[in-house]
Amino acid sequence: MRPIKAEELLELMTKEFGDRITDSKITKRVEGKQKRENLHLSVTVDRESFKDVVRWLADVQYPLLSVISGWDAGDRVELLYEFQLNGGVLGKGLALTLRVGLPKDSLKIETICDIIPGAQIGEREKQEMLGVRVEGTPDPRRFFLPDDFPEGVYPWRKDESGVPESMIKKLWEAK
Amino acid sequence: MGLDFFLFSILFVFLTMGLGLVVALFIRGIDRKLTAHMQARIGPPLRQPFLDIGKLFGKDTIIPENSIPWLYNLAPIACFASAATLLFYIPLGSLDSVLAGRGDLVLLTYLLLLPSLALTLGGFASGSPYATVGAQREMVTMVSYEFPIIIGVVALAWQMTMLFPFDPNLYAFSLSAFSAHLVWAEVGLFGWVGLALILFVFLLVTTGELAKVPFDVGEAETEIAGGLLAEYSGRNLALFYLGDCIKAVAMGGIIVAIFFPFNLSPLLSISGLQANAVDLLFFFVKIIIVLFFSLMLIRVGVARLKINQVVDVQWFTFSLICIVGLLLVWVDPWLSPVLGILGG
Amino acid sequence: MAEKSCTYSLPIGPIHPALHEPFLFQFQIDGERIKKVDLIGGKVHRGIEWMGMRRNPIQVIYVAERICGICSCSHAFTYCRAVEDAADIDVPERAQYIRAIIAELERMHSHLLWAGVAAHEIGFDSLLYYTWRAREGVMDLLELISGNRVNYGMLMIGGVRRDLSDETLSKIKDAMDRFDPVADKLIYLFLEDKTVKLRTQDVGILSFNDAIKLCALGPTARASGVRKDVRQDQPYCAYADLEIRAITPENFDKETVGDVYDKTLVRLLEVKQSIGIIKQCVDSLPSGDLLAEPKLVKILATLKKVNNEGLGRVEAPRGELVHWVRLQESTNLRAWKARSPTYNNVLPWQPMLIGEQIADIPIVAASTDPCFSCLDRAVVTKNGKSEIITGEELHRLSLEKTRRLKKWG
Structure with a gap:
């Protein structure tokens, strides 16, 4: 396997998808006495092209999906698919973030479980924690929240569908 | 038989039972302590099994909702009773057993099976999936360890009949025959090797018989949460525990009675009650030594096997060793003299 | 001869001696062989x-x-x-x-x-x-x-x-x-x-x-x-x-x-x-x-x-x-x-x-060296219904028990 460089990957990606990639950034962090550099490529794509990008990426080099993070950014929910590339090559590892913004009035995204089966738990978590509907995910049940947790309450949301004050158990006040 | 004999027997039964229980629990204490030391632990005090039993009898006995209550409650009693019966057939040192002459090795092998059978019934009656899996496993194990034991017993009895074909008082399967004639002394080299093989298998099968590592598949705490015993508590569990302790002593006692029926009293040239007491004590020491090699040493040195591996080991390997032992015992009367002539 | 198959279900977890933390494996088992397994997490999500x-x-x-x-x-x-x-x-x-x-x-x-x-x-x-x-x-x-x-x-x-x-x-x-x-x-x-x-x-x-x-x-x-x-x-x-x-x-x-x-x-x-x-x-x-x-x-x-x-x-x-x-x-x-x-x-x-x-x-x-999370609630199953004991409830029950024990002592 040939390790792929951050600039190279970004170039390939822009060539393939053009202006469907709305934003991109390469950040560097230095480590150790030798000040070795670690690179992090962050790319923003729109929802419609997101799955194409993942499929394209899996063809270029099958990535390790570290985690799907997400947060409530006010008017939209942002999902961040954190990938790892060049695994197994000393010091050549590359972190890649695919960022997708979803407007609050249509919180849905396509599943990537058919490309990367390991995304299943992450997708289930996003459904229960952020209220994002992942279309076509193979097992849409809850994973982390208990069965009796109310519908329509999403713990990570900062708006009215977040955890209401009435649900917070104040154990420190218990007698 | 007069009334006084009857009364004497009753008294003797209670004495044997009481002594058997105390010794069984004490030996379990020694077992736990020695095992702990081998595992670099301190271990519980020697009286711990007594405390455990006391505590268990004081606890609530919970009967699961989907169990069959009468069978569920009967099983521990059956287990304890059949284990206790074993005690009455084993000669205690120089004392004859209570029921000497009324049962033989064949009966003993069946009696040894009964506690496990009771456990299995109890397991099936508990209505828990863990207990059911445990009971299934226990049945398979029972079938697999019974075969080598029976072969061994047959080999021993065969040898007795071959050595003393004209002794009218000798009943080949009885335990008293073995305490009357020291098996090792009477055979030649081939028979000696054959007997050693059978002893070896008996020592190993004890672990299976008592469901201890590596053959504790029926209970397997980390796999099926105690299996057969998963649902048992309080008095019922205490009875199973007692049955298990007694079975260990009985199994050790049988091996001692067959293979090591030596007594100390002739050496010390004492007689009477004193001699009986010394021999009894020596008998228990021998049991502890036998159990040390068959139970404790094996238990600390290996991992638990899977059910198919248990069957492989017991059904094939142990049976094969026993059959080889049987053959050696069989050829001994002809071959050993030949060897003697050649050597001489 | 058609192969006979009868599977039964065996739950391992959420509480089981082999698991040191709560997780539920729902197995479909045929004899001793595992046919299917469903993995159910979140038994005690701590948030x-x-x-x-x-x-x-x-x-x-x-x-x-x-x-x-x-x-x-x-x-x-x-x-x-x-x-x-x-x-x-x-x-x-x-x-x-x-x-x-x-x-x-x-x-x-x-x-x-x-x-x-x-x-x-x-x-x-x-x-x-x-x-x-x-x-x-x-x-x-x-x-x-x-x-x-x-x-x-x-x-x-x-x-x-x-x-x-x-x-x-x-x-x-x-x-x-x-x-x-x-x-x-x-x-x-x-x-x-x-x-x-x-x-x-x-x-x-x-x-x-x-x-x-x-x-x-x-x-x-x-x-x-x-x-x-x-x-x-x-x-x-x-x-x-x-x-x-x-x-x-x-x-x-x-x-x-x-x-x-x-x-x-x-x-x-x-x-x-x-x-x-x-x-x-x-x-x-x-x-x-x-x-x-x-x-x-x-x-x-x-x-x-x-x-x-x-x-x-x-x-x-x-x-x-x-x-x-x-x-x-x-x-x-x-x-x-x-x-x-x-x-x-x-x-x-x-x-x-x-x-x-x-x-x-x-x-x-x-x-895989699994590592889940710790307990904050207990589920009691009685007569087929399950009740949940919350932290406060558990706290109250343990206080009661302590008082009861103290009375005996």
């Missing part, structure tokens, strides 16, 4: 991320430490790296080395803990005690360094909180020299013992392809031949100077199978590797500051102005650990996602468990 989103960045370090009792340092470490990434804080070299030493000690004790548990799962209790006695030595060392056995409280944003004195360093070195033969002995015991081999070889196999597709991490993936290790791929802190290589069964001149035996092998070899790393770190420990900014108030003030997100990655004992934070010009964290390695190692259980026997469940389940 730690939710709690973190209501606290300031320094408070969250201590919350992060309490995500897991075994890799407590790894969580704090990763979280600090995420915040440092967001706020662009550079950590002093000495702190980077101390972090590596703690992380490696933690790896050693975690792997030894795992090895002991694995021995217990297959019923080999003597090996459990032997392994845990060795682990106790590492715990003592951690106590010597940090004053704590479990939550070390060593990490701070921008560095570490405690220094290693020359005396401590020489003690660490001595301990590592003593530990080398112990590790060799353990490797011998686990890899050569006949009964251990019977139970671990060709059991719970995870193929290379499954490991890649299901995003398996850490020793679980490496035992299947996936050469992934954050310390190698994107070397961080002191590892950047050390050129660490991922350990796979090939390092032991063994063909990669991906069974439980290989997973044991990888973990035990990593213990050896950790000993080497600690020795190297102690030898080349640079001098200098411990913290980029020693005043906590100042750190908080800086972080309050940050509007950025950060990603921290660390190779925890169980695999790659990821924390992602979002700071948005406020006292508290705006968002926090902690992804522990078990999160990714749950799915590989399916291919590993199907087709195995009931007896293999504990050791296969344990082979």
